[in-house]
Amino acid sequence: MKKILLLVSAAVALALIAIQLVPAERSNPPVLADFDGPDAVKEILRTSCYDCHSNETVWPWYSYVAPVSWSVAEHVREAREELNFxxxxxxxxxxxxxxxxxxxxxxxxxxxxxxxRMHPGAKLSEAQLAVLKAYFYPEGSEHDEHEHEHD
Structure with missing residues (x-):
């Protein structure tokens, strides 16, 4: 039984080493037209959004370790397609x-x-949400009226 456990452990270890040879696509293409809103909004977006929704991703250490690297790279790719600041x-x-x-x-x-979980400082406070609302959902806009219809 110990021999089987040892062989299985060795096989798992070898597989984990081998998958490191399959790199994830981690790139930061040039910034074409950066977000040009107010500094307060941009600071919030940089802290909480830019790692996934921009070409200025700071790739953390775990984004270099497969299989996590594949997931991180895919999340960033999808996020950039959806919205790229x-x-x-x-x-x-x-x-x-x-x-x-x-x-x-x-x-x-x-x-x-x-x-x-890995970036707790990215959690948005109520004050930060208020700043985002004032910019992205300004009072008096059709969006503001639409929001109050659902209150």
Missing amino acids: SDWASFRGDAHLMEEIYEETKEGHMPIGSYL
């Missing part, structure tokens, strides 16, 4: 997207839980 010109003025940015953060969907 490094290509803000492509998104600026999209009222629905502006609403979604605020709604996703207000409802606690963003930043995602797996990111917050």
Whole structure:
């Protein structure tokens, strides 16, 4: 029994070593048109959103260790496709997207839980949410009226 356990352990260890040879795509393409909103908003976005939703990702140590690296790289790729603050010109003025940015953060969907576990400082406070709301969901906008319809 000990021999089988030893062989299984060795096989698992070898597999973990071998998968390190399959790299994850970790890149930071050039910034095309960075988010150009107020500094207070940009600071919040940099702290809580940019690692996934920009071309300025800070790749942490665990993003270099497979199989976690594959998951992190895929999350970043999908996040950039959905919203990329490094290509803000492509998104600026999209009222629905502006609403979604605020709604996703207000409802606690963003930043995602797996990111917050490793980056607790990215958790948004009520004050930060108020700053985001004022910018992305301004009072008097059709979005603000729509929000009050559901209250």
